[in-house]
Amino acid sequence: MRYLDIQTLLSEEPLLTEVTVKGWVRSFRSNRFVALNDGSTIKNIQCVIDFEQFPTQEIERINIGSAVQLTGTLVESQGQGQKVEIQVSSFQVLGDADPEEVKLTILSPKRHSLEKLREQAHLRVRTNTFGAVMRLRSKLAFGVHKYFQENGFYYMHAPIITGSDAEGAGEMFRVTTFDLNNAPLTEDGGIDYKQDFFDKETNLTVSGQLEAETYAMGLGKVYTFGPTFRAENSNTSRHLAEFWMIEPEVAFCDLDGNMDLAEDFIKSVIQYALDNCDDDLEFLENRLIQEDKTKPQNERSEMTLRERLHFVVDNTFKRVTYTEAIDILKNSKPNKKKKFKFPIDEWGADLQSEHERFLVEKHFKCPVILFDYPANIKAFYMRLNEDEKTVRAMDVLFPGIGEIVGGSQREERYDVLLDKMKAMDIPQEELQWYLDLRKFGTAVHSGFGLGFERLVQFVTGMGNIRDVIPYPRTPGNAKF
C-alpha cells in the first residue's frame, strides 16, 4: 500500500494497485463520490465509496472540509476529465468539519466575495482560487531564484531593520523596543535614541538596493529577494505596506545590459510558470473569463490570461526614450481628445499608468522599456547623462498594469554623486559607506527592482494585490 500525494496519483496508470490518500473533502455527491484535495494540485481525486458497506454514522462524518484518509484500488475512472479514481475499500475520518460551523465560514459551498475571503485569510488557501494563486506564487519565487542562480548571480540578504533613512523611497515604519508611554528623553526634550535597542533610530527598509550595490562591487552579480515596507496611507488595489521585492545589481553593467537582463529575466520567470503551472493557470484563466462576462463589453480583456503571458514571452520589448514617448503621447488621439485624466503637455511630466498602458496596449502593442528619464523626477543615485538633463533610468511597462520594473545605471562618479546628494540635502556622513564604493575601484554598475506581488498579480490575473500574498498588511490591517 502506497501513500502518495494527489498530484502524483493523478498521473499514475490505473494498474489496480492499492493506494492510500489523505486530504480534505471538497464535495460528496450521492453518498458515493468524494472529491478529495490535498493541496498538491488544484485537481481533486474522485474516490468512490459504496455507502452500503460502511456504518451510516461513519458516512455521515464525510462532510465538506473534513480531513479523511481513504484506502482503495486505483482504477480507470468512469467519469470525465480524469484518468483514474479510487475504489474505496476502507476509510477513516481524521478530522471532522461540522456542517453547521462550516456554513458560517468561506469553506461553505457557495460563491464568496474576495473581500469575505480576505477576512478569513487563514482558511482562504483551501479554496480553488487561492490554492492556485499561492501555488503559482511559490513557483514564481522559485523561478526567480533559479534564473539568477543559473546565471551566476549570488543571493544576498539585505538588512530589514535599517539605520539609514536617506534613501527617500517612501515613508518608513519605526522599529523600537521603547515603552511608547515612557520613551527616554534627551536634555533638550527629544527622544533619546541612544538608549534604544540599536543605540540609534531604526526603521524597516524600503529597498535593499544600496546594500546590494556594496555586494555587487565585491561579488559581481547579486540579487536580493526579501520583504520591504512602505508606511504610506494608500488604500488601493496596488499597494501593500509589506511586500517582497527582487533587486538584482550587476557590476560592469550599463543601462543597455540592464535592459537586456530585465527582459530576459521576466521572460524566463513567466516561461517557468507557463511550463510548470498549467493546471492552475487554466483555472485562473477560466475564472477571469467568467469575471469578464459580468463586465460591460468595453472593459473586457482582449487577451486571455495565458495569451497575456505569451504576449510578454514572445514579443521583443520595444525600447524607447522618455523623450520619444512624450512626443508620441503628446500627439496621441486620447491626449488630443482629452481622454487622459492627466493630459501630457510638455517634456518633464511624470507618466501615469494610463500613459504607460497606452504605449504598450495601443501604440506599440508589445511590452515597452522607457529609458533616459528627466533627472528631476528620478532618484539621486541614477547616472546623469551627458546632456545633464536626463538620467540613465529605465521602466519596464506591461499591459494591464503599466510599470512592473524600475531600474537604472547607478552614478559611479564620486564627485557627481556627492554634488547630487548635497543638492538633495542627503547627509554625507549617513551614506559615506555608499560613497566609498565610488572611492575604491568604482565601476559602471546597474540594477533594477521588481515588486514580486505585481508580478504575481500579472501572472495570476488577480485584480487586488491583497489577494496574491498570504497575509496582506495595509492601513488598519495586520490580522493574523
Next chain:
Amino acid sequence: MRYLDIQTLLSEEPLLTEVTVKGWVRSFRSNRFVALNDGSTIKNIQCVIDFEQFPTQEIERINIGSAVQLTGTLVESQGQGQKVEIQVSSFQVLGDADPEEVKLTILSPKRHSLEKLREQAHLRVRTNTFGAVMRLRSKLAFGVHKYFQENGFYYMHAPIITGSDAEGAGEMFRVTTFDLNNAPLTEDGGIDYKQDFFDKETNLTVSGQLEAETYAMGLGKVYTFGPTFRAENSNTSRHLAEFWMIEPEVAFCDLDGNMDLAEDFIKSVIQYALDNCDDDLEFLENRLIQEDKTKPQNERSEMTLRERLHFVVDNTFKRVTYTEAIDILKNSKPNKKKKFKFPIDEWGADLQSEHERFLVEKHFKCPVILFDYPANIKAFYMRLNEDEKTVRAMDVLFPGIGEIVGGSQREERYDVLLDKMKAMDIPQEELQWYLDLRKFGTAVHSGFGLGFERLVQFVTGMGNIRDVIPYPRTPGNAKF
C-alpha cells in the same frame, strides 16, 4: 572578443583566443602580474602585463582595489595552480583606488581581525574570507529552495509585521508610525494603538510557524524562508536580532515523518554545498586549519571542515528519547566528575549546549535527534503524548554547535490545545484563527525551524554568527 566572468574563463582551454575581463586588482607583482578577481569565484585570474609597452602613468594606476578592464590572449599559464592566464594587449583602469586611502581600510594587504572587518562591512565582501562565506550562503539558500521545490513543498511568505504576540518565542520589536514624543493616549492614559498605522499594536515576527500551519492545512506541504526577529539583549557569537529562518510544515505528517524530513533535508542541503562550492570550502577549510594552529592542542578540531560536513551527510542520525539521553548524561563521566557547567541531576532538566555536544561528539559520535521532551520546557502547540508528561518535540544536535533544528508534531486536538493555552494564559480570541485549524478538518501535522545563519556557520566554520550575514543586527549595531 568575448567578455566572460573569471569563473568561466578559468575553466576554458588555452585556445589563444582574445578575451576581455573586468574586475578588481587583488595584487600586482613585479609590475607584471595582476591577480584579478570579479567575485564570481574565490580564484583570481593571472593577467600578465608587459609594463614596457604601456605608459608609466597608466601602470601606476594599477593598485590593489582598483577596477580594471583587460583584453588579451588566453594562454596556457606558466604559473602553478592555474590552467590559463591572460597575456594582456590592452587595459583600461575603470576606477582608481588611491593606495593612501586604501591603507586606511580593510582592503589593505595585511591581516585584519574579523572585528575590524565587521566595522567596514560594506567592504569586507571583497576579502577572500567573506567572498567565500557569502557565495556559500547564497548556494545554501538555493539548496534550501531546491530541496523543498523538488519534494512537492510550496514556498510561503509568512508575514513580517504581526498583530499577534502570543507565540511566546521571545522578546519582540515594536513597529509603529507614531511620533514617539507624542503618541496619542486613550482616556485612561495608555497608548491609543487604535490610531497607529494598523489600528493595533504590531511587532516584528519571531516565527512564521503558526501562519505556516494555516497554509499546510490547505496546500499540504509548505515552507517559509524569511527574516525573523528577537529583541533580546544577547551579545553572543550565536545570537542576532535579525536572522533568517526556514520553517517547513507538513499536513498528515507525524513526528517520525518530521525526523525523516529534517535528516533528509539537512543532508541534501549540505551535499549541495559540497557539490557546488568546493573552491570556497577548500579556502575556508585551510583558514580553519591556520586558525587552529594558534590554539592550544585540546581546543583544536578533530575534523577538518569538509570532514565535518561528511560526518553529517554520511552518518545516520541517531534517534534517542529525552529520557534515554538524561540517563546517559546522568551516568556520563563529565557529569560524575563535575565537568559540566550545568550538572544533570534529574529528569526535567533543560539541556545545554555542553550536554548536546557530549551526546553527539563523545557518546554517539554521529548527529543525534532527541525527541519526546518534558511538556513543561516546550511550547504550548506541541502534541502531548499519552503519558501526559512529554510532548512530541524533537531537536537535531550537531557537532560543534549543539541544537541546529527544533521541531515538533503539533497538537491537533482542539480541546487539548485550548486547555493548554488557558493554562499558559494565552488569550483565546488572539489565536482563534489558529484554533480554527483544529475545528475544520484537523489532522496530524508537524514541522520544524532551522536558523539559516546557524547552518551557514556550520558549513563555513565561521565562529561568530555576525560573520555569516551581510549586515548583522545586534544590540547597539544597525549600521548600513
